[in-house]
Amino acid sequence: MVRGYLVSALLAALVAAGPIHAQSPVVTEKSAVREGFVFPATGEVRVLLFRPDIKIGETTTAGLFQTQAEWHGAARSELVGALRAASERRGLKVSLHDEENAALTEHRALFRLVVSAAIRHKLFGRDPLPSKSGTFDWSLGSGVARIAPQADADYGLFLFSHDSFESAGRRAAQLVTALMGGANNGGAHFGYAALVDLGSGDILWLNVDLKASGDVRTPEGAASRIEQLLAGFPARAGQGQP
Amino acid sequence: MRRLLASLALAAALCGSALCSSAQAAPQVAQILPSSAGYQPSDAVEKGLWLEMDEAERQIRASKFLIDDPELNAYVKSVLCRTVGQAKCGAARIYLIRTPQFNAAMAPNGMMLVWSGLLLRARNEAELATVLGHEFVHFEKQHSLQSFRDIKAKSDAMTWLSFVPGGLLAQIGLMGSVFRFNREMEKQADMAALDYLGSSGYDPMAASQIWEQLRGEMEAQAKANKAIAQAEEGNSFFASHPNTKDRMEYLRAAARRKAPSSDSGEEQYRKAIARWWPRLIDDQVKLNDFAATEYLLSGMARGNWTADLLYARAELYRARGKPEDIKAAERFYRQSVAADAQLGESWKGLGLILLRQGKAIEGRRMLRQYLAIAPEAGDSAMIGAMAKEPGK
Amino acid sequence: MRLVPLAFSLIALLGAAMPLRAEWKALSADEDVAVAGKLMIATPKGGWNRSTAKPSARSERWTRDGLALNELTFFAGVAEGEALYFAPLMAKQDLPKFRAQMLPTEIVELFENSNRMILDSSVFAVSAVEPAKLGRFDGVRFSYTYAAQDEGLTRKGEGVAAIVDGKLYLVNFVAPAVHYFDRDISEIRQLVSSLKLRPPKPGAAK
Structure with a gap:
C-alpha cells in the first residue's frame, strides 16, 4: 500500500523540477533576526547546542544519496568543535546538549515545522504570508524551558547540515544547482542554524544557507561551514556584527 | 502540503525487477551471525x-x-x-x-x-x-x-x-x-x-x-x-x-x-490482544475499505460471530450507509447486543441506526442504554442530548 | 530497492514542490469577512491570512503562521453525496460522503474518517462530543488529537458543525499540541461563537 505514494511522489517531484528549472527562485533574504533582538551588552551569553542534525554521504552516479558512517562521525566532531571555537570568538559560552529527552524531541519536531514555515513564508520570498511582512515572530512557546531545566543557559541553538559529495553530475544535482541559482560546487551542501530563547521559546534568529561550501569532514572545512551558518548571528547591544 | 511532504519522503524509484531479483547469495566469509550478541x-x-x-x-x-x-x-x-x-x-x-x-x-x-x-x-x-x-x-x-x-x-x-x-x-x-x-x-x-x-x-x-x-x-x-x-x-x-x-x-x-501439532495458541492470542482489538478493528473499519474489511471479519468469525465481530460488522455497514446497509447494520447491532448486553457501543450504534430510520422512540431508548453502560464516554453529552425525549 | 534522490529533500525543505501554488491574502483585524462562498461571516482578530487554495470546492482555509502551525478551515453548504475534501492524489478508497440525514455524532465520524484517510493516520482520537451552536443553529462541537505520519508530534483540533437545510456547515481549528493550539484556542472559540451563517433561502437557486 506504499507504492502508490512512491509513484505519485516521484511524478510530483519530477513535475516540480520543471518550473524550478525554468525560473530560479529570487533569494530575497536568507536570514532573519527577531525585531530588535540583541544580546545584552554585558555578562555571559550562555548557549545550549542541541544535538546537531547532520547528514553526510555520497551522491552516486545515479544521483542518489548514500550515507557514509565514517564521514558522519568526522563531520559531527569537526562541526561541534568548529562551533565551539567560533562561539568563543564571539564571546559565547556554549555547552552541548547531546541527550534526547521527550521535551526536546517534541520541540525539535515543532521546530522543524516552524523552520519550514519560516523558510517558505518568510525567507526567500517564495510563498509570503502577508501577516508576516516586516516581522519575524515565530515561536516554539515557553515549553522549551522543559528541555533542559537544569542547564545553565538562556539560549538554545539548533544546527542542521547536509552534505553530499557527488561522483558525477546527476539529475538530482542539477536540480539542486538550479535551486541554488547556478553555481555547483560538486554536490549539495546546505544547512541552517537557529537561535531560540530558552524562556519564551521565541525564534530569535534563523539563517539558511543553500549554497554552503567547505568539506565538513576537515577542521578547516567545518570552520568555514560554521561561519557560513552563523552569518547574521545577533550582536551584543551597542555593537555591530561580530 | 503535509501529504506532499509525506509523499516526498517516500519518493523513490524502483529498480528494474531484473536487477532486484538477480541477487546471488554472496560468498559468505565465516562470521558471527547478526543474531548473536555483540555483532x-x-x-x-x-x-x-x-x-x-x-x-x-x-x-x-x-x-x-x-x-x-x-x-x-x-x-x-x-x-x-x-x-x-x-x-x-x-x-x-x-x-x-x-x-x-x-x-x-x-x-x-x-x-x-x-x-x-x-x-x-x-x-x-x-x-x-x-x-x-x-x-x-x-x-x-x-x-x-x-x-x-x-x-x-x-x-x-x-x-x-x-x-x-x-x-x-x-x-x-x-x-x-x-x-x-x-x-x-x-x-x-x-x-x-x-x-x-x-x-x-x-x-x-x-x-x-x-x-x-x-x-x-x-x-x-x-x-x-x-x-x-x-x-x-x-x-x-x-x-x-x-x-x-x-x-x-x-x-x-x-x-x-512436520510433526502435526494442534497448538495454535488461539486462546492466548485472543486474550493477549483483547484490550487492543476494539481499536485495531476500529482503525480497519475507518479505512472505508468495505470489501476487504467484510472479508477480514468473516475470516475472523469463521462462522462464529461474536458480539465484538457483529459490532464491527454493523459499524462497517452503517459507515457505508447505503439504504440496504442501514437494514443490515440494524440486524447486526441487534445480534451483537443479544450476544453481549454489556457492549455499550453496540447499543449506541443500534440507537443511531434506529434514529436514522425515523424510529425515534426506540432509538432514544437504545442510546440511553449506552449511556447507562458508559456514562463517562467522551460523547455522552451529545448522545445524552440526542437521547432526550422532545419537550423535556 | 527504492531510491530517494537527494534533491527531493531540499525541495521539501523549501516547500517548492507545491503542485498547486497557493497565494495568501491578509485579513483585516476586527472586520467582518465573508467566508466560504459567502455563506458565513466571520470577524477575525489580527494576523490571519486566507489561502486561494481550497481543500474542497465548498471550503476555505486560513492560517496565521503557516498551515502546519495553525489551520482554520470553514466548510459551508456541503451537499448530499459530497465529500469534505478533494480526493487525494492516487487515493485507493473514496472519501466518505456527507448525507443530509446524518446525526450529530455521524458528522463527527465523517470528519474523523475523512481526516484519517487524508492524513493516512490511525493515530486519531476524538475526545469530546457535545451539543453546540453554529451561528443560530443547533449543532455539535468535537475535540480531537492526531499525529500525522511524517511529523513526530501531536496536533489538537476542535470543530463545530451543524446541518442547515440539508447542507453541512463546519468550522475546524487544528494546531500542534505544543504551544500553538493553546495559544489561539480561546480566540478561535470566540470567533466561532460570533460566526454568522448565511445559508441560501430554501428553494432559492444555488
Whole structure:
C-alpha cells in the first residue's frame, strides 16, 4: 500500500523540477533576526547546542544519496568543535546538549515545522504570508524551558547540515544547482542554524544557507561551514556584527 | 502540503525487477551471525546501513505511532522468543506500529517493526509466529545486506533515504523496499520459519493459513475494485512476497511432513490482544475499505460471530450507509447486543441506526442504554442530548 | 530497492514542490469577512491570512503562521453525496460522503474518517462530543488529537458543525499540541461563537 505514494511522489517531484528549472527562485533574504533582538551588552551569553542534525554521504552516479558512517562521525566532531571555537570568538559560552529527552524531541519536531514555515513564508520570498511582512515572530512557546531545566543557559541553538559529495553530475544535482541559482560546487551542501530563547521559546534568529561550501569532514572545512551558518548571528547591544 | 511532504519522503524509484531479483547469495566469509550478541557491522556499506537504521530507530522510539503498551510488547516478544529460541531473540528489538495494514520488517541492526494490521489479521499465535519467524530469518541470514551489496556491485544505481524530517512512513517504506528480497530468499525464509514453527511446537499449518487469508483479502478487494487490486499488488510487503498461491502450496506440503501439532495458541492470542482489538478493528473499519474489511471479519468469525465481530460488522455497514446497509447494520447491532448486553457501543450504534430510520422512540431508548453502560464516554453529552425525549 | 534522490529533500525543505501554488491574502483585524462562498461571516482578530487554495470546492482555509502551525478551515453548504475534501492524489478508497440525514455524532465520524484517510493516520482520537451552536443553529462541537505520519508530534483540533437545510456547515481549528493550539484556542472559540451563517433561502437557486 506504499507504492502508490512512491509513484505519485516521484511524478510530483519530477513535475516540480520543471518550473524550478525554468525560473530560479529570487533569494530575497536568507536570514532573519527577531525585531530588535540583541544580546545584552554585558555578562555571559550562555548557549545550549542541541544535538546537531547532520547528514553526510555520497551522491552516486545515479544521483542518489548514500550515507557514509565514517564521514558522519568526522563531520559531527569537526562541526561541534568548529562551533565551539567560533562561539568563543564571539564571546559565547556554549555547552552541548547531546541527550534526547521527550521535551526536546517534541520541540525539535515543532521546530522543524516552524523552520519550514519560516523558510517558505518568510525567507526567500517564495510563498509570503502577508501577516508576516516586516516581522519575524515565530515561536516554539515557553515549553522549551522543559528541555533542559537544569542547564545553565538562556539560549538554545539548533544546527542542521547536509552534505553530499557527488561522483558525477546527476539529475538530482542539477536540480539542486538550479535551486541554488547556478553555481555547483560538486554536490549539495546546505544547512541552517537557529537561535531560540530558552524562556519564551521565541525564534530569535534563523539563517539558511543553500549554497554552503567547505568539506565538513576537515577542521578547516567545518570552520568555514560554521561561519557560513552563523552569518547574521545577533550582536551584543551597542555593537555591530561580530 | 503535509501529504506532499509525506509523499516526498517516500519518493523513490524502483529498480528494474531484473536487477532486484538477480541477487546471488554472496560468498559468505565465516562470521558471527547478526543474531548473536555483540555483532558489529563490518564494512562501509553495512556501517552506512546501520547508521541510517539507528537514526530511524531513534525516530521510531519517539514516534506517536508507537504502541507502547508494555504488556502487548512483552507478549509479541515472547512469541518471537518461543519461535526462534531464547538464545537468539535477544537480537531483536520489536516496535509495534499503529498502522492498520498488514506488514512486518526487520532491519539489519535488529530493529523489528510490526504493524498493528498484522496483529489484527493473525488469528492465533502460530500465525503471528509465522510472520515474526519469517522476518527473523531474513535478518539472521543477512538477506538485506546481501541484496544491498549485490545491487551496489551490479550498478551504481543504489541507495536511499534522504534526511526529510520525521518520516516514519518513509523509514518503514524504506525497509520494505531497500530490503527487497529475491524469490530464493523468500522461500528460504518461509521454510526456515516453518522449521521454527516445528521446533517451537506450533501448528505448522499456520504458515500456509495466514497467507491464504491474506490472499483472500486481496482477492475480495480486487473483486470490489480493479484499480484497488493493482494498488494492492504494490503493497511493499506483497510486492516482495509474490506468487502467494505457489507459496501456500509448498508451505502446506512441507507442513504435512512436520510433526502435526494442534497448538495454535488461539486462546492466548485472543486474550493477549483483547484490550487492543476494539481499536485495531476500529482503525480497519475507518479505512472505508468495505470489501476487504467484510472479508477480514468473516475470516475472523469463521462462522462464529461474536458480539465484538457483529459490532464491527454493523459499524462497517452503517459507515457505508447505503439504504440496504442501514437494514443490515440494524440486524447486526441487534445480534451483537443479544450476544453481549454489556457492549455499550453496540447499543449506541443500534440507537443511531434506529434514529436514522425515523424510529425515534426506540432509538432514544437504545442510546440511553449506552449511556447507562458508559456514562463517562467522551460523547455522552451529545448522545445524552440526542437521547432526550422532545419537550423535556 | 527504492531510491530517494537527494534533491527531493531540499525541495521539501523549501516547500517548492507545491503542485498547486497557493497565494495568501491578509485579513483585516476586527472586520467582518465573508467566508466560504459567502455563506458565513466571520470577524477575525489580527494576523490571519486566507489561502486561494481550497481543500474542497465548498471550503476555505486560513492560517496565521503557516498551515502546519495553525489551520482554520470553514466548510459551508456541503451537499448530499459530497465529500469534505478533494480526493487525494492516487487515493485507493473514496472519501466518505456527507448525507443530509446524518446525526450529530455521524458528522463527527465523517470528519474523523475523512481526516484519517487524508492524513493516512490511525493515530486519531476524538475526545469530546457535545451539543453546540453554529451561528443560530443547533449543532455539535468535537475535540480531537492526531499525529500525522511524517511529523513526530501531536496536533489538537476542535470543530463545530451543524446541518442547515440539508447542507453541512463546519468550522475546524487544528494546531500542534505544543504551544500553538493553546495559544489561539480561546480566540478561535470566540470567533466561532460570533460566526454568522448565511445559508441560501430554501428553494432559492444555488
